[in-house]
Amino acid sequence: MESQKKMIVVFGLVAAVFLQCVAVETSHVVGDSVGWTIPQNGAQEYVTWASDKKFVVGDVLVFSFATGTHDVVEVPKASFDSCSSTNPIGSTITTGPTNITLTSSGEHYYICTFGLHCESGQKLAITVSASASPSAPSLSTNPDDTY
Numbered sequence: 001m002e003s004q005k006k007m008i009v010v011f012g013l014v015a016a017v018f019l020q021c022v023a024v025e026t027s028h029v030v031g032d033s034v035g036w037t038i039p040q041n042g043a044q045e046y047v048t049w050a051s052d053k054k055f056v057v058g059d060v061l062v063f064s065f066a067t068g069t070h071d072v073v074e075v076p077k078a079s080f081d082s083c084s085s086t087n088p089i090g091s092t093i094t095t096g097p098t099n100i101t102l103t104s105s106g107e108h109y110y111i112c113t114f115g116l117h118c119e120s121g122q123k124l125a126i127t128v129s130a131s132a133s134p135s136a137p138s139l140s141t142n143p144d145d146t147y
């Protein structure tokens with residue numbers, strides 16, 4: 001009897017995890033347990049973090065930081081590269097933790113404007129795709145398809 005109950009609990013957990021995976025929106029905790037901070041390993045930290053993730057319009061980025069220790073602002077690529085906050089896209093978010101919903105596809109760049117945090121590696125670049133279904137049929141431009 002007891003083991004049957006355990007089986008049901010385990011099955012329920014598996015189902016819950018599965019449902020989370022197929023849910024339309026995904027939230028991504030930036031840096032996972034590291035959070036949004038000056039990473040020990042420099043900028044490579046967030047490059048590595050983003051590299052195995054798929055970002056889709058509607059997904060949420062969770063920037064985990066304590067208010068007053070960091071902030072987050074989206075910037076154009078040039079500003080990301082130079083760690084400049086003079087051309088922000090939207091307003092700088094100073095209250096943490098904060099959730100940012102990805103509303104458009106393409107490249108998105110985020111930096112912290114505190115001191116030399118960005119220069120020290122607190123910067124995130126991601127590529128957001130438009131659709132959650134990568135296998136969506138597309139119009140073929142292959143000339144071999146013309147009969």
Ligand SMILES: *[C@@H]1O[C@H](CO)[C@@H](O)[C@H](O)[C@H]1NC(C)=O
Pocket residue numbers: 027060062098099
């Ligand atoms: C931010 O997202 C997380 C994870 O989805 C959620 O638990 C939390 O309630 C959200 N916070 C706000 C302020 O929306």
Ligand SMILES: [Cu+2]
Pocket residue numbers: 037038069070071112113114117118122
């Ligand atoms: Cu910072």
